[in-house]
Amino acid sequence: MSNLPFDPAELDAVFFDMDGTLINTDDADVARWAKRASRVYETPERAASAGRQIVMSLESPVNGLFTALDFVGLDTPAVRLLIALNGGTDQHDSIPPIDGVPEMVHRLAERYQIGVVSTRTAVESERYAQKMGIREQIVVIAGRDTTWRIKPHPQPIKWAARQLGLDPMRVLMVGDTTVDVKAGIRSGAWTCAVLCGYGRRAELDRAGADLILDTTAELADRLLA
16 A cells, blocks of 8 residues: 555564553553542542553553663563562453454454564463454464563564564564564564554654554554555
8 A cells, every 4th residue: 555654565474462452451451540549539430530641651661661671681581570570461361352353363364474472471362362263363472481582672573473484574563562663673574553552652653663553453454455
């Protein structure tokens, strides 16, 4: 398509982040914070609004911190420690897919190889994919236990591409944060940022995303039109 910065015909694979990209983790986080805020605010609406403000205000500084840690090679230990302190990430029975995502993946899988590159473990991502009904469409999964380095380091994307015998230049990396965008750029892949998760348009644009969509579900229409 002429309004895309790349030719979809020159792509062989599409890799997706999991949280905020395929599954609605940000809303789950907002609900948890809203429950805490309900002790202070009088109405559920005000508590929910406060919860979303907290989640969104935390995301950019956290991504910035992990990007800084990445430069000195401490991003992976920091994430593993944070996940351990938070009690893990395995919530596959409680977080739903983003609207339209399963259908979108099925459509794309008819043309492209589909992968997942996430900071969850590979098993967790596999369980989510199974629950969404897209496990058979996914041909490679890279988790925080697959490679030593994690996003924003390019290693997970490069590893997934190697498993498929692909040059990362023929891959589109899709994610909702600057960490996903930076990992994609540094691997040599094309990047698509989505606004249905944690990231905001301005910061994703500054990070250098090649394409920004309101929601991941739009991707099939853009690539297959």
